[in-house]
Amino acid sequence: MYSVAIEDYLKSLWKLGPKDVGTQELASHLDVKPASVTKMMLRLTEMGLVDHTPYKGASLTRQGELEALSVVRRHRLLETFLSQTLGLGRDQLHAEAERLEHALSKELEDAIANYLGNPVRDPHGHPIPGPNGELPGGFDIPLSDCPLNKSLTVMQIPDYDSLVSSWLETNGIFPGVKLIIESRDDFDGGINCKIDNNEVRISSSIASLVKVSQED
Structure with missing residues (x-):
């Protein structure tokens, strides 16, 4: 296993990719100084985990991508475990999994996956x-891009902002929920949704973070 810092950099590059990620963007995402990013990119390039071009940006090599996916797998398995076994709320899971993901051994990772029945999605x-870096296929699309008056099923909600997660949960928006967009505000892009018999207005910024599937 790599150091916590290296794993955090690889995971961030994966989340921000697959495009080349600039130094300033990565520094902002990790809340570190640009000089620290430059130094780490040189190190990761030497390790064969990153392709870095000065003044252009960095992207993961195939080996770097596999290492990043390994961290993501541990994180999402931990979220699922903490939710199903300890009953933690979705707004608590991300921060706890962030603390634990770097310490999880391969043996414990496999044991948790087997215990949970090898889930393909986390609580968000x-x-x-998968254990070899494979990602389940899917055609989830941002709620903000969906047409009006179509039956939609929530598939993904963001995990990194506990306030957003809590707001979505409070308003009944989480994976598995069905909804319909009844209208869209032409001025700010906000949408008015019907969930069961409730009307909920979702800002365009939050709607872009919620992913759904559309029924035929």
């Missing part, structure tokens, strides 16, 4: 990479 609906 995000696909869980």
Whole structure:
């Protein structure tokens, strides 16, 4: 296993990719100084985990991608385990999994996966990479891009912002929920949704973070 810092950099590059990721963007995402990013990119390039071009950006090599997916797998398995066994709320899972993901051995990772029945999605609906880095297929699309008056099923909600997660949960928006977009505000892009018999207005910024599937 790599150091915590290296794993965090690889996971961030995977989340921000697959495009080349600039130094400033990566520094902002990790809340570190640009000089620290530059130094780490040189190190990861030497290790064969990153392709880095000065003034252009960095992207993961295939080996770097596999290492990043390994971290993502551990994180999402931990979220699922903490939810199903300890009953933690979705707004608590991300921060706890962030603390634990780097310490999880391969043996414990496999044991948790087997105990959970090898789940393919975590409690936020995000696909869980397989043990060899394979990602389950899917055609989830942002709620903000969906047409009006179509039956939609929530597939994914964001996990990194506990306030957003809590707001979505409070308003009944989580994986498995069915909804219909009844109208869209032409001024700010906000949408008015019907969930069961309730009307919920979702801002365009939050709607872009919620992913759904559309029924035929």
